[in-house]
Amino acid sequence: MSSRRLYELVTDDGSSISPYVWRIRYALAHKRLDYKTCGVGFSGIASVGPGTFKTLPVLEDQGRWIVDSWAIASWLDEKYPDRPLIFATPAERSAMRFIEKWLLVEVVTKLFRISVLDIHDRLRPEDRGYFRQSREARLGHSLEVAHDQREPRVAPFRDALHPMRMALRETPFLGGAEPGYGDYMAIGALIWGGTVATLPLLDPDDSLREWVERMLTLPLMEPAPLPVERLFGR
Amino acid sequence: MSSRRLYELVTDDGSSISPYVWRIRYALAHKRLDYKTCGVGFSGIASVGPGTFKTLPVLEDQGRWIVDSWAIASWLDEKYPDRPLIFATPAERSAMRFIEKWLLVEVVTKLFRISVLDIHDRLRPEDRGYFRQSREARLGHSLEVAHDQREPRVAPFRDALHPMRMALRETPFLGGAEPGYGDYMAIGALIWGGTVATLPLLDPDDSLREWVERMLTLPLMEPAPLPVERLFGR
Numbered sequence: 001m002s003s004r005r006l007y008e009l010v011t012d013d014g015s016s017i018s019p020y021v022w023r024i025r026y027a028l029a030h031k032r033l034d035y036k037t038c039g040v041g042f043s044g045i046a047s048v049g050p051g052t053f054k055t056l057p058v059l060e061d062q063g064r065w066i067v068d069s070w071a072i073a074s075w076l077d078e079k080y081p082d083r084p085l086i087f088a089t090p091a092e093r094s095a096m097r098f099i100e101k102w103l104l105v106e107v108v109t110k111l112f113r114i115s116v117l118d119i120h121d122r123l124r125p126e127d128r129g130y131f132r133q134s135r136e137a138r139l140g141h142s143l144e145v146a147h148d149q150r151e152p153r154v155a156p157f158r159d160a161l162h163p164m165r166m167a168l169r170e171t172p173f174l175g176g177a178e179p180g181y182g183d184y185m186a187i188g189a190l191i192w193g194g195t196v197a198t199l200p201l202l203d204p205d206d207s208l209r210e211w212v213e214r215m216l217t218l219p220l221m222e223p224a225p226l227p228v229e230r231l232f233g234r
Numbered sequence: 235m236s237s238r239r240l241y242e243l244v245t246d247d248g249s250s251i252s253p254y255v256w257r258i259r260y261a262l263a264h265k266r267l268d269y270k271t272c273g274v275g276f277s278g279i280a281s282v283g284p285g286t287f288k289t290l291p292v293l294e295d296q297g298r299w300i301v302d303s304w305a306i307a308s309w310l311d312e313k314y315p316d317r318p319l320i321f322a323t324p325a326e327r328s329a330m331r332f333i334e335k336w337l338l339v340e341v342v343t344k345l346f347r348i349s350v351l352d353i354h355d356r357l358r359p360e361d362r363g364y365f366r367q368s369r370e371a372r373l374g375h376s377l378e379v380a381h382d383q384r385e386p387r388v389a390p391f392r393d394a395l396h397p398m399r400m401a402l403r404e405t406p407f408l409g410g411a412e413p414g415y416g417d418y419m420a421i422g423a424l425i426w427g428g429t430v431a432t433l434p435l436l437d438p439d440d441s442l443r444e445w446v447e448r449m450l451t452l453p454l455m456e457p458a459p460l461p462v463e464r465l466f467g468r
Contacts, residue, residue, distance in 0.1 A: 088323055088325060089322050089323055089325075089326060090410045090411065091322060091323075091326050091409050091410055091412075091414050092323060092325050092326050092329060093410065094401070094405055094407070094408060094409050094410035094414070094416075095326060095329035095330065095332075095333065095408070095409075095414075095416060096329065097401050097404060097405070098329075098333060098397060098398070098401040098408055098416065099329065099332060101396075101397040101398075101400035101401045102336060102397040104397075104400070105396050105397050105400070106397070162335075162339050163332060163335040163336040163338075163339050163340070164332070164335075166335035166338070166339070167328070167331050167332040167335045170331060171328055171331070173328070174328060174329070174332055175325050175328055175329075176324045176325055176327065176328035177324065178325075180325050180328070180329075182328075182329060182332065
């Protein structure tokens with residue numbers, strides 16, 4: 001029985017839908033640490049733990065509370081240095097921080113604009129008002145306008161993944177022969193998008209498909225976080 | 235007296251202007267290896283070494299010839315494992331390969347379109363015909379058309395650097411506390427652009443400025459590869 005608990009953002013049907021939570025699910029699997037999950041809606045975040053948190057994921061581990069995916073990943077290496085490291089060297093850690101920023105600017109932000117109404121429609125009813133208000137303020141227009149404008153945004157999103165395609169021509173994972181935190185961050189964003197999106201985010205013939213399949217079927221991560229068809233259509 | 239020799243692409247006045255050569259200059263400094271340079275124009279590449287090379291840099295080291303910056307960086311670690319490593323772990327190496335692809339797609343390609351006529355005008359006379367013909371084929375129009383269209387391309391180039399700005403808010407170098415191959419690749423692209431560009435590539439108030447100054451004044455790299463003003467205007 002694990003006393004480790006991951007608080008994660010969930011939809012109305014309990015699907016985990018934060019890109020930041022997904023990377024920590026992979027990171028916990030990487031470190032071979034078991035955990036229980038606790039699904040929370042946006043309106044439940046303020047009730048997690050000491051009541052001071054504003055974002056998920058939050059990890060509770062033997063009485064310690066850690067918020068923020070980067071802080072959690074770093075803490076896991078400090079707390080469990082004898083298990084497989086997420087960041088084996090300071091230079092690896094810095095390179096992962098760059099990839100995190102690249103994903104935020106080029107991938108997560110573009111996925112957000114494409115999927116924002118789809119996310120809304122999957123939330124628990126009590127979370128929808130907050131989500132609509134905060135996201136419409138960020139967008140500068142309604143969720144419905146974003147939805148109506150989403151189709152021309154799909155090609156630029158796919159184009160933005162091109163550095164990944166090029167790197168993955170040479171090694172099976174962004175981490176090289178084995179998956180690493182760069183892979184976990186990238187697939188986490190795609191799982192988040194693929195869980196909610198009501199259109200295929202990727203072309204069925206995308207050369208990323210093999211990597212996506214590898215990441216969704218890692219033995220570490222059984223059961224698969226998402227059927228691969230969710231991302232590619234058929 | 236070093237028997238190590240770096241063949242580099244040079245302008246009419248002998249300035250080194252390949253982003254791929256600059257990263258190897260930094261890499262050689264990182265490994266504390268001395269070398270002599272040999273400046274070559276495009277039309278001289280076919281005469282380097284065995285006469286089979288099509289690109290620069292080429293490194294000649296005790297009778298061995300190595301072409302291609304990535305191959306050279308990897309070889310330097312193999313040949314000189316007791317000197318500071320460029321890639322200390324396989325995961326670092328893979329992360330650097332991703333950053334290389336990101337730089338190619340988002341930075342080098344954009345700089346090329348902005349600076350292509352400026353590059354042409356700085357080449358040795360015998361290199362200009364080949365450069366014009368091959369680059370116009372790639373562009374699909376004349377160098378002069380690219381030049382006329384360059385100003386609206388500057389803002390997207392600057393925007394593309396945003397993941398670097400975000401990562402550099404947290405550490406002095408992309409490599410963390412110390413510069414690494416990601417820094418060398420990135421500054422190499424900016425030195426190449428800054429050497430030839432006839433407009434300021436970066437805004438004088440760009441938050442990247444401190445990092446640029448650090449990279450151009452690394453004690454390892456004396457004298458400075460480029461005056462910082464070349465990139466920022468005044």
